[in-house]
Amino acid sequence: MIFDMRALGAGDRYKIIGACITPRPIAWVTSQAADGSLNLSPFSFFNALGSDPPIIALGLVAHTEKRLKDTAANIRETGEFVVNLVGESSAEAMNLTSIDAPPEIDEIALADLLMVPSIAVAPPRVAEAPASFECVVRHYLETGVNQVAILAEVLHAHVGDEFLLDRERIHIDVPAMKLVSRLHGAGWYGRQTDKFEMLRPAWSDVVAAGGAEAFAAQRTGA
């Protein structure tokens, strides 16, 4: 079946994007308004886009009240935010902070979370997050009505000491972080426990096999 995305309603478009582009990591974003009020909300339209400099991307769709989300408004105003990664033990608290509470409600207090000051940006980080990234905005793009895409540079990366297997070589114990991801539907999440290893192929193996045709025959047993 072919879906003409421009002919669909917003809800149906979301269903297709949300079901097919999975799993998505979750950025649990701390932002601060100019008046100092804090906001913490999860966003799964999130990924790494570069490492030199380290660039991450966030996608924020319009609020159901057809306005800009508070997180987007704060980031546009201040140009900075913190991405906290979500461990399994924080999943419920993360979900709670996505609640459709009125703007004056403090979701951080609601989820009973301890915050720790950041080094280079005003918004604090979530103490229990396995890793947090202090970010400054490089590009703020309006991609729709009250929908934005934000490209930001990571200035400081905080990784819990307990997850560093080797500090010198920066070997991180990824399984121990138990990061959760967003899957399909209204409420499905994933763990990183069902995985397989596949090393990148080397062209020298193809040459050693006698060329592309011979390599393909060898690989498929033809």
Ligand SMILES: Cc1cc2nc3c(=O)[nH]c(=O)nc-3n(C[C@H](O)[C@H](O)[C@H](O)COP(=O)(O)O)c2cc1C
């Ligand atoms: C796991 C999860 C992922 C979410 N991902 C997104 C997203 O990528 N973009 C978005 O606009 N909203 C996303 N939401 C919804 C926002 O978290 C929600 O609208 C939140 O209330 C926004 O708060 P704010 O208006 O205070 O910024 C997600 C919610 C959950 C629970």
